[in-house]
Amino acid sequence: MNSIIAHELVKTYDKGAVRALDGLNLDVKEGTVLGLLGPNGSGKTTTVRVLATLLTPDSGSATVAGIDVLKHPDEVRKVIGLSGQYAALDETLTGWDNLNMFGRLYHLNSSGAKKRAEELLEKFSLTEAAKRPIRTYSGGMRRRLDLAASLIVKPKVLFLDEPTTGLDPRGRMEMWEVIDDELKNQVGGERLEITVEANQIPEATKLVEQVTGTKPSVDNGIRKISAPVSNGSASLIQVLRLLDDAKIHPLDIGLKRPSLDDVFIALTGHVAEVVVEGGANVAKRK
């Protein structure tokens, strides 16, 4: 399925004097990461704002997660997360207050919103600052919380509009690490992979399933069995013991932690490339 389809989107400002989007077409596969690159004023933010239902285009159409952006914006809002160029938070409230409030607005119930707030604070290393007002946060902390707020309902499509603008180099790095982790979580984390002789595949598969608790995927051609694991090294040792007991000697065994590049390859089938579309068909500005 396509997570985003845009067809001939046009958006002008100042009564047509500025053409921010001039017939934009996008086709984004589910489970992929699309980066929009382009100079200031090339229409990147306008694109995000149209797709996130904040802005109505002059013409054209778009669907997000299969839902028509113009016809059913309310439905689109249920499945997207948006984190903009600045931290859009209530500065007087605490980090916890903010996440709890947004959780309620995403229609989680009272205990659900609280639980999600705590999970996200933990995940983004903000638990210690949870009870402090946002105005005491550093720029990097604000952005992390802003990102957390956009992940409350585990969105099908996440829009990040220059999530590191205005951060110092260290803040930038931290932010990208957080986003990187999040992407890996969404599209697959650490995996246990073993290669065995062909005749041992069925039994080894059973053992791997026993340890990891999930059905492993098996590639008979390269005789590789792999399954996602949460506690990598413990699972690895356990599998090794069981294999040894069963007198199976793997040709290769290891933990694989995907890099962002692996994720790209796994999902798109080719090497990650930076799609530079600033001057081309993403946004033309006359």
Add this chain to the structure above:
Amino acid sequence: MLQNVSDFLVITKRQLLQMIRIPEVLIFATIQPAMFVLLFRFVFGGAIDSGVKGGYVQLLMPGIFVQTVAFTLAATAVGLAADMQKGLIDRFRSLPISRSAVVIGRTVGDTLQNIVTLIVMGLVGFLVGWRPSSGPVKVLLGFLFLLAFGYSMSWIGVLIGLSVREERVAQNLVFMTVFPLTFLSNAFAPTTGMPKILQYFAEWNPVSTMVAACRQLFGTQNIFGATANSWPSQNPILMSLIYMVLLVAIFAPISVRKYVRVSK
């Protein structure tokens, strides 16, 4: 429908939380009107021969109450402009909530804030000699009237806040409009001293009809009001109600429309 109610309550709750998290805001919002009560009571109170039983303070309190709730417009406008500026409105607009939840939540929140302010002002007024003489039911009705007026003014604030998009601009704009509106009225002094054209304006000014209505509900003769026997000064309660209904009927739909289309 139920979902809509819970959405705006979340927004209202946010404002109440703000009051708890930064109590200074509420404290200053309360000190200012209390200070006004004291200044007017002791600066003008001595100079103006009111001629009503209980002295100038009986006329003053309804005037100051109305002025204070009229400024709800300012609180709403500045609050929303700040939310616009920070991009918070954008975030709200990207959430699956009804299009009116944020603005209704805001106006209700600002009205709740008024309750606290009015209680403090009433107490300060009582300390300096304000004695409403109409009995508890009418006094309560008077306060409800004030809250309703504040609420309807708040809707003008929504439109201003969403239109100017900047806290500072909103602040200047509302002070420039609300201050003259509250002084070109019968709130603090008789309108008879004004030039004819201003008298006419003051007569129809919603602030005047509100003050006259409150004086009536609190049991004080409105000697600052009518020179002519104009309809608004004859029927201040009805006229005020009409104004409130008009304000909400006009500004609520426009403001919600504005919210739907607004874009940072």
